[in-house]
Amino acid sequence: MKLYYAPGACSQAPHITALEGGLSLQLVRVTLGKSVTEHGENYKDISPLGFVPLLQLDDGRTLGECSAVVQYLADQAPAAGMLAPAGSFERYKTQEWLSFIATELHKGGFSPLFNPNLSAEARTGTLKTLHNRLDYVARHLQDRDYLVGDRFSVADAYLFVTLGWTGYLKLDLSAWPTLASFVQRIAARPAVQAALKAEGLLG
Ligand SMILES: N[C@@H](CCC(=O)N[C@@H](CS)C(=O)NCC(=O)O)C(=O)O
Known part of the structure; x- marks a missing residue:
């Protein structure tokens, strides 16, 4: 492949x-x-x-x-074990997170911020939306290590990558300690x- x-x-x-x-x-x-x-x-x-x-x-x-x-x-x-078997509820939960990350975080939150022609007004609005969505993810991860169940899934891989873009965009992830420690935890995987x-x- x-x-x-x-x-x-x-x-x-x-x-x-x-x-x-x-x-x-x-x-x-x-x-x-x-x-x-x-x-x-x-x-x-x-x-x-x-x-x-x-x-x-x-x-x-x-x-x-x-x-x-x-x-x-x-x-x-x-x-x-990165994706539960077809038909299981856990698989749909992983798909729910994949969809959220792809649409709400990746395309709706981060992507516009990479556009050098984004107006200041649009940037402010996009950042506000992104912050709300990161708050939501941080609340979910408050008392768990992974997005779904108690093991690493493909949704964690995708979330890790999108959160990594805060570095390129000079957004301070330390405002969300839960997300910062998630990134550290996932980054430590061989x-x-x-x-x-x-x-x-x-x-
Ligand atoms: N809907 C696509 C979007 C993928 C996407 O936006 N990829 C970016 C990199 S993260 C890209 O290839 N950008 C190049 C471009 O927009 O021309 C997916 O979910 O795979």
Whole structure:
């Protein structure tokens, strides 16, 4: 399998998932601004919208959308327990969090803040919304280590990656000690360290 990724982007969630599951993955780095892969391919020929992540199976089929990709990978490594069995309520809870992270945090909260042309007024509104959503996640994690149940899931991988963007955006995560300690806890996992290293994000 190949994973098209960009360092520190949401594609890090499937990268972590694959490493947690012991799956073998070939990484292909994409320069997002130029939409070109490390092999010089025009990335839009591979992924028409130019988004990472994109997973390419050995038979050539592709799967996009972060939430779908992490679920597919977790199902390839069931022993790692990153996604409860199909039909279980716990699986729907994990999907609830994946959807919340993808829409409310990633696209609705963080993405606009990466836009250098965002007006000051829009930035203030987006930050207010993001703070409310982070408050909600922090309250949920107040008395638990993971988003769902008592073990690491694909939702934790995705949340970890999005919270990491506070560093790029110079937002102070220490305002949410629960979230700051979540990030530390997840960052300490060997598979997460390996993913950060492979993406060139560790010193
Ligand atoms: N709906 C997509 C969005 C993925 C996405 O926004 N990826 C970002 C990186 S985190 C990207 O590829 N941005 C490049 C661009 O917007 O051109 C998903 O959930 O996978």
